[in-house]
Amino acid sequence: MRKGKPEWLVSLGLLAACAVAGLFAPRVAPAAVPGTLNSGDVAWMLTAPGLVLLMTPGLAFFYGGMVHKKNVISTMLQSFVCMGVLSLLWVAVGFSLAFGDSLGGVIGDPRTYLFFKNVGGAADARFAATIPLALFAMFQLKFAIITPALITGSFAERVRFSSYVLFIVLFSLLIYCPLAHWTWHPDGFLRKWGVLDFAGGTVVHMSAGFAALAGAMFLGRREVHAKGGHTAPANIPFVLLGTGMLWFGWFGFNAGSALAANETAVLAFITTNTASAAAMLGWLFFDAVRGRRPSALGACVGAVVGLVAVTPAAGYISVGQSVVIGLLASIISNLAVHWKTKSPLDDTLDVFPCHGVGGIFGMLATGVFADKVGLIHGDATIFIRHLAALGIVGVFSFGGSYLLYLLTDAVITMRVRPEQEAAGLDLSQHAETLG
Secondary structure (H helix, E strand, O other): OOOOOOOHHHHHHHHHHHHHHHHHOOOOOOOOOEOOOOHHHHHHHHHHHHHHHHHHHHHHHHHHOOOOHHHHHHHHHHHHHHHHHHHHHHHHHHHHHHHOOEEOOOEEOOOOOHHHOOOOOOOEOOOEOOOOHHHHHHHHHHHHHHHHHHHHHHOOOOEOHHHHHHHHHHHHHHHHHHHHHHHHOOOOHHHHHOOOOOOOHHHHHHHHHHHHHHHHHHHOOOHHHHOOOOOOOOOHHHHHHHHHHHHHHHHHHHHHHHOOOOHHHHHHHHHHHHHHHHHHHHHHHHHHHOOOOOOHHHHHHHHHHHHHHHOOOOOOOOHHHHHHHHHHHHHHHHHHHHHHHOOOOOOOOOHHHHHHHHHHHHHHHHHHHOOOOOOOOOOOHHHHHHHHHHHHHHHHHHHHHHHHHHHHHHHOOOEOOHHHHHHOHHHHHHOOOOO
């Protein structure tokens, strides 16, 4: 859809299609397994989604502080808008695609929970035995919100806002929901393989990381990057604030994934904090060894890398192992960022080296350290299946996302014009400035 045409008709058309589907789709009764509500679990799980939702504005500050001052508002809005778009999409059909009755272990039946039909106050033991299914659905929504927001850092400062909105709708329906079904639905094929992803290392961080890599490649280099220039971060205190919000919210992300107020939640809480602390210090020390000054930006990126890497393993490992995961992840991602800067790839905010590589390392570390079944405690079976899942998820996320960029660009040109990029996306896309 080119200049002068009503670009937002695309998004309105998608919402209208969902509404029509909701009116005419036949009712399908899900094969629920009744559970028993526990007030303590319900109380904790009412809190956890709020913590996870806080991560999205936290990410907005984290990313917004790193870009040029003329792109701060646009970068932050790309995270914030996910809260609106994905909330409606999840209720309409997303939850059903991710957790509806399984169609061959690949995708959920879109009719099962269409417009939250059959999603109520009773527990469904297939997903969480002691909290309402509606609460489980809202907890999962927060993961669906932040995943496309993570991608935005890779093509920051050069993407058209309306095309970005269309892309996140397509990504969520065609990439995120299938991955969530494969990994977290009891009948998902990766789940049946025994692949472990406690809180989203595969579903969230790997998918976002590979989609970010595809996006950076598809949209090409910014003008300043192509000329060898450097963009100074607009506001380091924003990055610090965003990191604090992410770290705080991550306790809901990981500990909440126990889906109960129990010892597993406590373990995930501890390992999450410890891995992030170890990674933050590891990043700073590794920079020092290489002759760099300790920086606030390095500390923040290191802390987030630790959070990313421990996510798939948080409820399956010991506290000591979380330290190892955090330290190793910080070094590996630090090196990945360094190697990326030597390449022509313009991943603006290092999404793939941090979230993608961190998610990959975390997934493999889970296959090594997971209690009873990991390479150390069991045999090689789960680790080998994690390697296979890594290949499948990587190809699906990267290849599928690249095709979606092509499709989106055919409908609404994704990259802004050179003069719009030069003026900054705050002004050219939103007619707003920091002042």
